[in-house]
Amino acid sequence: MSTGPSLDIAERLRSGGTWRGTLPLAAFERLAATVARGGDVEVAVRFEPDDLARARVAGTCGMRAEVVCARCGSDVDVFVEAAVDFRLVASEAQAQALMPELETVVAAEDRVSVVALVEDDLLLSLPEAGCDDRDRCENWCENRADQRPEDATAAQARRESPFAVLGNWKPRERGD
16 A cells, blocks of 8 residues: 655745645555545645744645445445644654644654545544434434434424323322
């Protein structure tokens, strides 16, 4: 598998550089193993020093992919998009010092792979289940915590309390 292009960090920072490009899904080993099928990944990032002269990388990446729905097993077409905004650091110690205030990527060398910059964010942006439409997914569950609030209310209204039958046992007042 390809690792995609490698960028010179110092050069990009000096020139206030940006990088835009399209990478094949095959360049993203973990992402390719996670999606059923996918198109190319569009990446647009800029390198700039932040207020404290740390190397900041910010931008977006996205792709169209088919993911397998965890509920029904069908392939679902989704657009996966991620915003990236982190600091490049030279060591794990520097990363630990900046977290949790800032996201970091450790780049121990002068060059960094574009794949290494964006793959984690794309993976985290994949939908959790796949289908998000109860009409399309045969395994949509009315009691799912991730359903829209109005759906939960409607589902609750349709269900009768399992204790309603106890109301029949209540002593009735006699009209003497």
